[in-house]
Amino acid sequence: MSLTHQDVARIAKLARINVSDEEIAAVGNQLNNIFGLIEKMQAVNTDGIEPMAHPQDVSLRLREDIVTQTNQREAFQAVAPQVEKGLFLVPKVIE
């Protein structure tokens, strides 16, 4: 497997990370080296093996449907890049 520049651009888009045209060749090389390492998995027969998502086979707990947290909007918005009237501001998405 070898990722092309188009592949890298597509992945960068999926990841929402801007990769400039100047960077793309170097990033592509590094990713191809990493996938060279990862491809070693493909030689292993894993037929019939149950995938392991998690170290412990425990089911997720349910909690009581009660209020446990107090409103801390001001504390949480104190670290936000841009807020107004208690709202987080982002660039306009609907014209």
Next chain:
Amino acid sequence: MTNATLKQLSQQLAAGEVSSVELATHYLDRIEALNPQLNAFITVDRVRTLADAAAADAARAAGQAGLLTGVPMVHKDIFCQQGWKTSCGSKMLDNFISPYSAHVVEQCNAAGLVTLGRANMDEFAMGSSNENSFYGAVKNPWDLNAIPGGSSGGSAAAVAARLTPVATATDTGGSIRQPASHCGVTGIKPTYGVVSRYGMVAYASSLDQGGPIAQTAEDCALMLNVMAGFDERDSTSLERAREDYTRELNQPLAGLRVGLPREYFADGLDADVAKVIEDAVAELKKQGAQVVDISLPNTELSIPAYYVIAPAEASTNLSRFDGVRYGHRAADYKDLVDMYEKTRAEGFGAEVKRRILVGSYVLSHGYYDAYYLKAQKIRRLIANDFKAAFEQCDVILGPVAPTAAFNIGEKSGDPVQMYLSDIYTLSVNLAGLPGMSVPAGFDRRGRPVGLQIIGNYFGEAKMLNVAHQFQLATDWHTRAPAL
């Protein structure tokens, strides 16, 4: 005072030989003098630390002191701590003053421990050398040309340089054990689910686990008593009764079955490291342990499996850094997507971006089965290897890393070479088992080498017992670098 252990400091405080303010002042002065050459800290706040120490002294005067009240400590910069900058080694969080505290921090505060500062680390805990920090590389106190290991390099270097008696750390693929090994200190990664991940900035959630780094196994046991425990705010925190991790420390090792995995002593292991581990095993045999030859046949596959699973989980976890609710936001952008892309390109370092890109790819449509699902199947094979091995032995011993600390810059240009050095630690995280590193000697260049002890699920007390008995008979853990 400088070389005192957590236990000794707790006794000195209880006896009234020293106050918490005096202790904090001593360590803050050492940090001020030595940190410029080590870069082990991201944040130090003398005023706040001394206020906390004074409060600890007041609590003691009022008869409200616990075992560790007033003892100074350091938190890895990955644990959210209210009112402290929690950067996780990243430009992305350089402006993030945490509005809340992690469960681990709450537990340490409740125990009366006093925070000296926040330890440097690889950005978002991604790295094996601490060269990936936005705040610059941490230096190994034993040799300033060497890496301290990663990602908890600041925690390990701070304990080694005696800038703190103890530090918190986290381990996703070896990030407690490998820096502990490289810096000649003791560290333990508990069984997955024992220490709450609440407020611990997430890297790979099915692998991340917090634990302590200290001089001795006994100190690690005391710290684990503080850090461990059920927390309903972490959905994978295990509901288990509290245990005393010091309870087995003094048991003799006669009859202990020690497994040595063939694959951990094969090609690629440095001769000096092999000799240190052989000597350590010989010491345990002298104490009555029996050695069992075991096999963990899928060890090599832990590298590709880990470097699929961890980046996949990282790409998901780190999607929260979008420049909207906290952290860095790019200055100029034309629309929302442009803001995301520029914010993340500017805020993340090269290694973090690489892992997010790998993760985005292996989870993308059409590739999920070939990579992510395949890696999860191999993860099962690796866990099964350990399951079979633990039918024949009580603990598994081996090296932590193929070599002692390498030089700064030696592998930073080649991510794959860096990944390969994680061979002996990754599988423990994939299986969710506890693992620790104990100082066991030095290589030809005088760089520390750690002995890895791997336990069965919830085998922490047994591992700490083995480590403590080893430390009663050896003095590697008492050696400190000349600074």
